[in-house]
Every structure is written in C-alpha cells, then in structure tokens.
Amino acid sequence: MRISIHIATKDRHSEVSLLLQSLREQSYQDWDIVMCDESQTPIDSCEFLVMLINKIREEGHHVNVFRNDLSRGVCHVRNLLLENDYFKNPLILRLDDDVVLEADYIQKLVDVIHLGYDIASGVTPSFRHPLVKRENTFVKPIINAIETDDVGNITKFGDDCGIGYIEDDIIPTHHFRSCALFKSKVFDKIKYPTNLTPVGFREESFISIEALLAGYKLAVHTGAIAWHFQTMSGGCRYPDYTEKVQTDDKTFQEWFKKKFQKHGDFLKKYDEKCK
DSSP states (O other), rough: OOEEEEEESSHHHHHHHHHHHHTTSOOOEEEEEEEEESSSOOGOOOOOHHHHHHHHHHHHHEEEEOOOSOOOOOHHHHHHHHTTTSSSHHHEEEEOTHHHHHHHEEEHHHHHTTTTEEEEEEEETTTTTTOOOHHHHHHHTTTTEEEOOTTSSEEOOOOTTTOOOOSEEEOOOOOSSEEEEEEHHHHHOOOOOOOSSSTTTTTHHHHHHHHTTTOOOOOEEEEEEEEEEEOOOGGGGOOOHHHHHHHHHHHHHHHHHHHHOOOOOSHHHHHHHOO
C-alpha cells in the first residue's frame, strides 16, 4: 500500500533534512511526500535541502512542496496538507519535522494497519533522554490511554512520554502520538479541529476521539520508534505559549465531556471491542 507522507515544517531546515534522510533509509519504500513550508527562509532557497529532495525524486518518490505564507497554526497546516495531497494514496503518514525515524518505523506501522486497525502510531522518545526499559505489565494500561470519571471528566492522560520498551508489542489505544499512519478513508469523515489556538495543543487527541466515535480503531506499536529533537519551532515562539496550551487543553476537556454525555462511556465500549 502506497503512503502519502505529510510533513509540516517551519524553520527547522537541519531537522527536516535528518528526517528526510531517515525516510531514505526506511525498509518500507512505497511512499510519496507532501510538505507544507512555513519557514521564514523557504526550503527552495536552501541548496542542500533542494538537492536532498531531488535525490528522493530520483529514487522513485513523488514530492510536492508548497508554501504557506499566512501562518494560522498547526491544525490549519494539517488540513492544508490533506487538501494538497494529489497522490490519493490509500495511507497517510503524518510526521513532525523534528523527528528521526528508526529504519523499520514505517514497516511496523504498516504491520498494525494489516491487523485491521485504521490508525497506527509508534513511540517518540527524546534525544535528550536514554532509552528506558519498563515492564510491559506496567506499560500496557497507560500507553496513550484516557481515563475518566463517571460523568466524563478526564482524570488522566496516558502518553508514551518518550519512553522505550522491552519488546515490540501492538496495543489498542485511545489516541495517537505525533507520527501516525492513517487509512486515508479516515479523513473522509473527519478533519483536524479548527477551534484550537495556533499552537494546536491536543489536536492529536481531538482527531483520535473523532475517529473512535466514527468507528475507527487505533493502536500503538511500542517497537516503532521516532526519535524526537524537541527543538523550538513556530508554536513555541508565542510569548503566551503556556497560556495557549492551557486554553487548548480546557477546550478539549470541555468538548470531550460533551461527547461523553452524548454517547456514554464510549472509551469503555471501544476497549471492549478491541479485546
């Protein structure tokens, strides 16, 4: 199954170069790239990046790089990438621009899709921390899971938090983290939220819950690793970044509670369906 790789990038030329090189080294090579460039210095003026992109084209991949000069935040860019994906591939892989994928990352996410899931994600440990091993008996209940009380207030977010794991495992999950592979049909029903601030905090959780409510299934592959630089980009330049994050979190929490009250404990129903 051919993949459209979606990359939103902003002033991270060094990091996105490393990402592109890690794509060239993937064991799974059936893909094209759609990239939205919001950089102050456009990618097409960076000689090394242009050379690297041309090399990728020579190796059999289509690459569509387009500019967005009117920056309105990460969710807007994610939707622009969907609108400018002319390849119509059956799968879409959304990647952050400051990650480096281990060589089997894409293949492992494709393996999850072959098991019948509609969205697959890996884990994103930070370069700043060592690969920590934990017992799977402790890991399984918390990987990207959301816990609530009986009226729909979120009491806990279980994020992968950049931790590595003892062994490869595929675990049903409530929401994905960063670099996820989708069946393209998922976006026939849902789009990225437009009610968040430009930093787009919780956008992954928003679209994950929308997908769950639409009947799609999500899983995380604990052996699929994308190393995360965590370097500052567009969102982090906002002087009120922390305030925007808090606003987005509150927006999501309130939205989630309304969905809970309308549909009941849909997370519990989902967990039972995945057993």
